[in-house]
Amino acid sequence: MTLPAAADFAHVTEWVFDLDNTLYPRHTDLFSQIDKKMTQFVRELLDLEHDAARALQKKYYREHGTTLQGLMLHHGIDPNDFLEKVHDIDYSWVKPDPELGNAIRALPGRKFIFTNGDTPHAERTAAALGILDHFDEIFDIVAADLKPKPAPETYDRFLARHGVHSDRAAMFEDLPRNLVAPHQLGMRTVLIVPRNIDVVLDEVWEHEGKDGAHIHHITDDLTAFLKAATA
Structure with missing residues (x-):
């Protein structure tokens, strides 16, 4: 995957990350x-x-x-x-990722987890990765009034709740359909894909639209991508 130019993210001060299959790679299989x-x-x-x-x-x-x-x-x-x-699961499947933690900590501005799961699940997962302390807030399905992504009103609720300026934000997601609303709001969008994008997934439709104009960047290595974005 092509790494970004730092200029593409020079304006970004709000970094928004999906949780599952985004902050940890899909092959973790959590x-x-x-x-x-x-x-x-x-x-x-x-x-x-x-x-x-x-x-x-x-x-x-x-x-x-x-x-x-x-x-x-x-x-x-x-x-x-x-x-x-x-969410009553074994989180030992997720291993600490200090390199990712360093990359997230180095990002200028605020960092958010925006998940269709709940906050306890996000906290346990991020803690297992060793990155929980690098985030300012978690916006979960409860905060979304149980209305999940990709509903546009859920992104509006997130922006309003945390005072996020969409034109200074970047959204990282593993599902193309969940990046449609962020793109419409003026956010920089990044699709996280499996390391072997050609692998047959259980839900192939999940990756429909990955070549759409609403996706600015695609990467299979979040850590390397973040480092390049802030070089």
């Missing part, structure tokens, strides 16, 4: 634990076989941005119960 927990939740809730539960889970994820949103809309579940159960 999210697979959450994915299995979500399937199990749907199985038990609706008394479905595994394959039917997984298909419904993925349908809600694609149509509503998160499985949680679909379950709330169609089945009226308690979101706190869902978030607690699906």
Whole structure:
């Protein structure tokens, strides 16, 4: 992947990062634990076989941005119960990344985690990476009033809550559709992809639009990218 010119980010003072498969690479596979927990939740809730539960889970994820949103809309579940159960996972899969931590700490201005997960999950993940202390705030699904990315109003809520100026912000995400609204708001957008972008993923549609005009940069190495952006 091509590294950016520092001039591309000279104006940036607000650095906004998605969490899962962005701050840690996809091959860490932490999210697979959450994915299995979500399937199990749907199985038990609706008394479905595994394959039917997984298909419904993925349908809600694609149509509503998160499985949680679909379950709330169609089945009226308690979101706190869902978030607690699906994030009951083993965080030892995530290893400390001091080089990434140094790159984030060196960024000029404020740094945010903006996640469709909840704050406890973000804190545990960032702590496992050794980077939690480098962030000013975490904006989670609860702060978003349970309305997930890519909903435009969720980005508006984030900007208003933290006084972020979108024309001085950069957004780092692993899902192309979650970068549409940031681009429209005037943010610099960066798509994080797996190291082997040609690998067949469980959800191939997740990477639809990766060549869209709403994406300014693509990288498979966040640390190297941040270092180049602030060289």
